[in-house]
Amino acid sequence: MYELYPYFTNDGSVGLYSPEADDIYHSTYGALTEAYEKFILPANFEDFFKKHNEIKILDICYGIGYNTKSFLNYFFENFEKKLSDLNINIDAIGTDNKFNKISITAIDSDKNLVYLSPFFRCDKKTIFNNKLNFYNEKISKLLNKKTKTKTRYKLNKHINMILLKKIIKTHPDIFEDQEFNKILKNKKYNRYFDKNICHLYEFYKKQGIKYTLLRRLNAFLHNIYYRNLSKSYKKAAKYLRLNEFDFEAKIGDARQIIKEDQNVYNFIFLDAFTPAKCPCLWTIDFFKLLHKNLDDNGMILTYSNSAAIRNAFIQAGFWVGKIYNKENDKFTGTIATKKLELIKFGLSEYDLGLIKTKAGIPYRDETLKLDNEAIISRHNKDVEQSNLISSSKFIKTYRGCK
Numbered sequence: 001m002y003e004l005y006p007y008f009t010n011d012g013s014v015g016l017y018s019p020e021a022d023d024i025y026h027s028t029y030g031a032l033t034e035a036y037e038k039f040i041l042p043a044n045f046e047d048f049f050k051k052h053n054e055i056k057i058l059d060i061c062y063g064i065g066y067n068t069k070s071f072l073n074y075f076f077e078n079f080e081k082k083l084s085d086l087n088i089n090i091d092a093i094g095t096d097n098k099f100n101k102i103s104i105t106a107i108d109s110d111k112n113l114v115y116l117s118p119f120f121r122c123d124k125k126t127i128f129n130n131k132l133n134f135y136n137e138k139i140s141k142l143l144n145k146k147t148k149t150k151t152r153y154k155l156n157k158h159i160n161m162i163l164l165k166k167i168i169k170t171h172p173d174i175f176e177d178q179e180f181n182k183i184l185k186n187k188k189y190n191r192y193f194d195k196n197i198c199h200l201y202e203f204y205k206k207q208g209i210k211y212t213l214l215r216r217l218n219a220f221l222h223n224i225y226y227r228n229l230s231k232s233y234k235k236a237a238k239y240l241r242l243n244e245f246d247f248e249a250k251i252g253d254a255r256q257i258i259k260e261d262q263n264v265y266n267f268i269f270l271d272a273f274t275p276a277k278c279p280c281l282w283t284i285d286f287f288k289l290l291h292k293n294l295d296d297n298g299m300i301l302t303y304s305n306s307a308a309i310r311n312a313f314i315q316a317g318f319w320v321g322k323i324y325n326k327e328n329d330k331f332t333g334t335i336a337t338k339k340l341e342l343i344k345f346g347l348s349e350y351d352l353g354l355i356k357t358k359a360g361i362p363y364r365d366e367t368l369k370l371d372n373e374a375i376i377s378r379h380n381k382d383v384e385q386s387n388l389i390s391s392s393k394f395i396k397t398y399r400g401c402k
């Protein structure tokens with residue numbers, strides 16, 4: 001039976017734990033905050049939209065969708081502001097998309113997570129993770145006390161409404177999917193789901209089936225509720241009219257999906273489990289695939305700071321830089337591009353030195369078919385047989401010289 005292992009993160013959004021990977025999907029610091037700070041803010045969309053009317057994003061390892069949701073939230077907030085600044089009458093805007101056109105392709109191997117993504121709430125005011133259905137030392141230490149949430153970013157409810165509609169449109173089988181519907185109805189997950197989204201889902205589900213008079217009445221009542229009473233729905237409808245965007249969620253192994261994909265993306269978010277848990281999405285060979293799908297002025301963003309990952313990007317033909325988080329004055333990830341001038345924070349002498357040690361030896365998967373264990377065992381052999389110096393020796397010497 002499919003199980004979810006949810007918990008509330010410190011910004012009131014829901015995080016998940018994976019027992020198979022023995023890893024958390026989301027930082028306890030805040031799932032939504034992490035998405036904003038590691039992917040959305042460093043991408044510098046403000047600058048991008050000064051020169052472009054269209055954007056294509058590839059969200060690899062979509063999970064429950066924080067990176068896509070944060071982008072949409074950020075875009076809609078800024079876009080709405082721009083319209084009101086310009087004093088444009090929103091109702092006068094048709095569907096001709098004279099403004100921006102958004103297209104997002106999301107990939108994840110876990111169908112249930114993709115279907116569930118619009119249901120997770122992001123607005124818990126006080127968190128108390130006293131009812132976890134799993135044990136993980138790191139999480140328990142951090143979360144076993146009652147705390148007020150710290151929110152820097154707020155997800156507007158209409159984002160989940162819009163996403164739900166998009167997922168239903170592209171995956172109409174969602175209503176018949178027994179496994180998914182069972183999870184959604186499971187009482188133990190109730191507190192993690194947004195009730196309004198659950199009601200909206202039921203409404204769409206009823207609309208889709210043959211009407212009896214009673215069902216028609218029910219649907220009619222729901223209709224009145226959502227069209228006329230729910231402010232959020234009105235807001236969502238307004239946004240939908242404002243900007244019809246494309247959203248497609250593809251379910252499967254990202255390597256195989258991207259191999260077949262002919263699209264060229266402006267931004268690629270890579271949010272796989274750590275390289276030690278999921279090396280198949282961090283190899284030179286996978287990055288070569290991404291190279292073909294990245295626009296010449298495009299950018300790949302990821303949270304990993306690992307020397308092996310930075311080296312893999314370089315070997316795959318990219319320029320590599322760092323993601324700088326202004327709020328915390330820290331480097332929090334890696335950027336890969338096809339043009340050096342797109343890199344704001346380059347690798348330091350220390351970072352480049354580390355790449356030339358054993359810690360910089362990249363993962364390989366030439367056939368793009370190896371499983372994670374095989375990739376790890378090949379990597380271990382490469383490290384064992386290498387004549388490069390160890391990272392600890394390098395760090396010691398480097399610090400000694402400074």
Ligand SMILES: C[S@@+](CC[C@H](N)C(=O)[O-])C[C@H]1O[C@@H](n2cnc3c(N)ncnc32)[C@H](O)[C@@H]1O
Pocket residue numbers: 024025026061062063064065066067107108109110113252253254255271272273278280281
């Ligand atoms: C760290 S989580 C991503 C979190 C996500 N960005 C979110 O906002 O919830 C990693 C995700 O990678 C997915 N995954 C693991 N191996 C994969 C593969 N080979 N192809 C596609 N997705 C994969 C898992 O199902 C999981 O959802």
